Amino acid sequence: MNIQDNYQKNRKNIFFSENKDIETHREKLINIFENDRFDKKNNESLKNINLKNFIDFNYKYLIPEETSVINNTHENSYSIVSVNGQCSTFKDDKIEITKILDEDYNDFSKNNTIEKNDHFVNLNSLFLNSGFKIVIKRNNKIKIKISNIVTDDDLTIFQKNNIICQEGSSLSLIEEYENKNNSTSNILNVIKLEKHSQLNHFLIQDNSSNHNLIITSHSSCKKDSTYTQKVYNFSEGYVRNFHYSELIETNSEADLQGIFFLKDNNTSNNKTFVKHLAEDCKSNQVYKGILNDRAKATYFSNTHVDQVAQKTEGYQLSKGILLSDSASYFSKPELKIYADDVKCSHGSTIGPIDENAIFYLRSRGMSKIAATKILISSFINEELSSIDNEQMSEIIQKKLVRYLSKVK
């Protein structure tokens, strides 16, 4: 079915389809789909993708029966279960959780950092059927854990979330995506950090091989705020991680990091993009991948420094270990600098595991497989040892051990 018909048929199920402005925006998006030649060469959202599967899909959505927010006042922490992209409303003196509104959609549709030809983001806007908004109120310091659950097979979740950290607030957010059904989640997180706020965002992705996860985020940082994002992708199914940050006021920071662990025929596409729009800001983009069997990955990193963004520090690094001759990892760093007083760098190293190191360890009596495993762990040692959340660190260690147990 073409996009137009698919949309018309499911309209009643799609958020904001009665809103005139939003309708107009969506008509434009449909036009893009109908006129685009799907030029794979110049469109990063199309690398390694069987586009047909994603465009020619059967729309199916189920409204969840039960969602929950549990508040542990003692620890200033909240546990949220989001089901099929929806979440209960909740309000106390520290946070507020509501449904997303037309105005959130419109606010996002004006954003021009995310490419107009990112087809997955456009599908998300067109078929939007879920999402929520979380506001962290001024000067509060809290922890939130969100379990993102999909209930049934064949669901197509199109979800837009808004996360707003008000002035002086500090949020530690852990999001888990661990689904075992044959569904697709297309999620867009719009994150706003007000002055002096801080967000530590962990995303743990561990879906089964029949579950697709397309996750895009757009964060913007005002004065003295810091956004840190750490993605751990252990999924056996397809995952796309595209994360954009805008540093819109001085002395703000964006740190976008990811590690992916791939095997079998799995694919993962990754992109980070930081736009420096103010002076004295810092950014860091570091992705590391371990690829076994016939796994494939791409990573595009991008630092854009506007002419007003003097004293920018921007760093990009991409590293990969290929455990098999049939695995492949394509990485492309990019720098666009329009200011003169900046410190920017990028590096990329991808290759098989160091044979000399393997020989050294084996020559002490370690088996080849044990030596391989210790070297894989050492490859991400820096990232793992810097996780300052004990619970997170345990979860990641367990998943790493599981991945390593399949390495032969």
Added chain:
Amino acid sequence: MFLEIKDLSVKIENKNILNGLNLNINKGEVHAIMGPNGCGKSTLANVLAGKEDYEILNGKINFKDNDLFDLNIEERAQEGMFLAFQYPVEIPGVNITPFLHSAINSKRKRMNEEEIDNLSFAKLLKSKASDLGINIDMLKRSVNTGFSGGEKKRYEILQMSILNPDLAILDETDSGLDIDALKIVTDGVNKLKTKDNSFLIITHYQKLLDYIKPDYVHVMVNGSIVKSGGSEIADEIEKDGFQKFQ
């Protein structure tokens, strides 16, 4: 016979490096191999340890009643062979404690000995390190990463003294060491020496042999042993160099 190398010829990238090399080492003996740069000393050490880059053209090696070529790299180590590398490799992110603990336990497992627990291993490591003048901070760092030449060599000897091998091959462990470090390292070797283990000491200079007394000295030129004898050979080389053997 403990180690018996018979008519060994080895090539790498179409270049013959070892040419019909013979060498026998008995239990409890210390042998030294001396030879000019590029004559194939490290190649011999690497072939013994099992490095796979070389093509074995001919020859047999017996080690403790095993055909050495039937054993893979780790099995050789577990059987009691140890190579102190000329150029130890840096391994960022790998700490010596878990790595060597796992190594010693796989050796013990093969020998049907009981494994060492974490605590006893940590104690053993600390005490051996302090014997060799290695401070505790260095044990917390990644293996060889950012170490000076001398530190790397001490670290090799530390690993050797913990694994307590039957046959230790020291490939130019003396190069890059000042006199004090050389003294510490050779003390470590002498402490380890018993009537049941053997040493093959590869060196370029005679200096090391002032501290470790070899039973036999061999001169290696162009990939084979051209002369064998007692420590008087080392003195000859000290005086006249390698020319007369070439």
